[in-house]
Amino acid sequence: MSVCRPAQCLLTKAASTTLPRRPPQRAFHASAPQQGRKKRPHYPSIKADDLKLLTQAAEAEYPIYDITETRLLAKKYTRSQIAAIKAAESIIDARDVLTQGQRRTDSWRLNYEDDLAEVDPVTDRPERLTGDDIKGPKTFTEANEVERDENISRLATENLAKIYPNGLPENESAIQSAMDAAITQATLDPRATYTSKNPRALKALGDERHSIIAPDLPRVENRMARQARRLSTEEVDDPRQKRLLQYMGWDKLKLRSIRVKTLVSHGVVNQTRMGKIRSNYFLTIAGNQDGLLGVGEGKSVEPEEGRKQSVMSAIRNMRPVPRYENRTTFGDLERKVGATKVQLFSRPPGFGLRVQHLIFEIARVAGLQDLSAKTPRSRNKMNVIKATWEALTNQKLPDEIARARGKKLVDVRKVYYGGSVH
């Protein structure tokens, strides 16, 4: 190294060595020093041409009132009000309104473009009129046959005119059906059956504002409404659900009262020579919260399909759970599935469900209220659920035990103290 350096000095240009060097700046940081940020003005500098364009746009959006408009304003407002409006207009620059003014985006804004000058049928209440609004006598008499026929023909013509404002169609059958509809409507109209000397009262009969029946809700036409709308005919019938209902002999209402909960879901893989096939496994419990409990499993490549499978099989597998006083089990139960052992203990009233979460869900769905449990061995979720289900549904009832032993058995709880034990 010490040999090389003089050689390098010889080969380099003389100028570079002779130039005065910048004194070395001491670096306090390992990273390279950042260049000082260029000063930017607080306000963007707008060119005169841009400003002119802006002014033109503002004038187009918010034009100055011309003479016809001021005349219209004069009809509505007093002179002092017009002066105030003009003062406000002159103070607020149209350019500022254009650049700074913005549409409301908050959730309380109206969902339609409105200056609230008209009544909206959805948001605004319908106008109601009472008998006090009718001037003159409010007595009606039943129309005789001649009057009635006359009224019906008049009203039918009116209805036809409403149905076809642009003239009757060419089609014969269409005319016939329209005529029938119009006449039926006219016959049902109260103006056909009643007459009054007071034309205002007669008019009130046909006025919707006097009707106690609320007008039909308007058909809202937007994307959300179109997606949410569903007719009973359009409702898709799940074939699996249909089959389940047939199997159980139920209707849809009863199916809706069944509580269903998916407690276990995970992916499983089938290894074939083609490769791995992934699918989803679901374990669902179902119950009516009144002593029926079912557990169902489902597996499919499609998650939703597997879940549905498990739900349907859970409902199909529902079996009765005997409950003591509709709240707890008959004595202690124990069941072993695989390496999982579940011990269920019956408990006094008001004890609650002091059990682990899976057994809690099962007990709630089955309608048990007082229970405690232990899972002393393996706590595999699927096996815990299956063991609990089997334990609850395979209980031995005291009546059966007594019958098997040939003994007489009487439950004396709630017999003494007038049955006033909790």
Added chain:
Amino acid sequence: MSLVNLAHVCSHLQNASKARLGLTSIPVSKMHVKLALGLQREGFLSSVTLGGPAPPKPFLLQAQQDPEQLEVMAHKLAEEPWLAYPVGEKTKPPLGQEQVHEVHVPENPARRRLWLGLKYWQNEPVLRYMKLVSKPTRRIWLTSEDLGKITRTRESSYVKGLTHPGECMFVTTDRGVLEARECVERRVGGMALCRVW
């Protein structure tokens, strides 16, 4: 006496129930006999018979009264039910001579066996669990108060309560082998033998 034989009896009865046997035998001892009779009283066993190595004749193969005679007896009993308990031995029994079945019991006590009839109900054994409470190395004596707690499903003296539906515990007392509830009724304590359900 050691409780080892009793432990064997408990296991054997559980196994025999699982195997759905109708009749099984256990070695004879005074305690076994008393316990077997207690089990029969509680309805776990259908029959308790002392016999030899060969099982006694089953009930259906035993000689029985002919049907006409049975009908006459039933008629008589319906009218005068007290005839079922005849008074005095010298008078002729009103219902006819009782059928007595001879069972061969060996002279040698070592060859005697106690034959127990097991019960089943709706394809399920009536006796499915039988375990010792006292162990050969650790006897447990219970007072009537302890037994009261135990029969009310509470733990007492390190003995778990009778919480399973239809659970029974047999206790050997100075009044013989009794069920725990019977002990509470009679206010006697004793050594806990086994629990059954």
